[in-house]
Amino acid sequence: MSEVTRSFNRVRNDGLAERFYEILLEADPRIRPLFNNTDFKRQRDLLIHAIVMLIEYADGKPLGEMAIRRLGELHSRRKMNVTPDLYPIWADAMIDALAQLDPEFSPDLGQKWRNVMQKGIAVMLQMN
Numbered sequence: 001m002s003e004v005t006r007s008f009n010r011v012r013n014d015g016l017a018e019r020f021y022e023i024l025l026e027a028d029p030r031i032r033p034l035f036n037n038t039d040f041k042r043q044r045d046l047l048i049h050a051i052v053m054l055i056e057y058a059d060g061k062p063l064g065e066m067a068i069r070r071l072g073e074l075h076s077r078r079k080m081n082v083t084p085d086l087y088p089i090w091a092d093a094m095i096d097a098l099a100q101l102d103p104e105f106s107p108d109l110g111q112k113w114r115n116v117m118q119k120g121i122a123v124m125l126q127m128n
């Protein structure tokens with residue numbers, strides 16, 4: 001099992017999604033309004049599922065790619081209109097949440113997480 005998967009397993013049921021959205025919504029004034037109508041109970045479950053997909057895709061599993069392409073389409077200018085400049089803020093918020101919650105977090109682990117996220121984000125942005 002990869003280091004990122006082990007890190008995810010330490011925090012996924014320990015408030016990762018809650019902490020992530022707290023940080024994300026504060027991170028940039030453009031972001032909170034995007035979530036005005038969001039059911040966060042559902043959103044947190046969907047986020048955890050999406051992180052599984054990001055990790056699987058980064059590991060080369062084809063199912064992950066289909067899910068990420070669908071997510072890219074949903075976030076695209078034609079639908080939610082999440083602009084590409086918001087993605088680095090999203091990734092930074094995830095790193096902050098992990099750093100706060102994973103007792104074994106380190107800069108090296110953070111870089112591995114960034115690599116996993118970046119592979120999926122590249123696919124999502126192709127769908128933009």
Ligand code: HEM
Nearest residue numbers: 031034035037038039046047050071082086087090120121
């Ligand atoms: C790797 C990057 C991202 C992943 C994995 C991700 C994941 C998700 C997932 C799983 C959903 C739910 C989709 C559904 O309803 O089926 C979602 C919705 C959403 N995401 Fe993202 N997202 C990413 C990037 C972003 C960014 C950069 C923003 C903007 C800051 C953003 C804002 C939103 C919004 C506004 C929704 C809709 C919430 C609602 O339904 O009310 N996402 N995202």
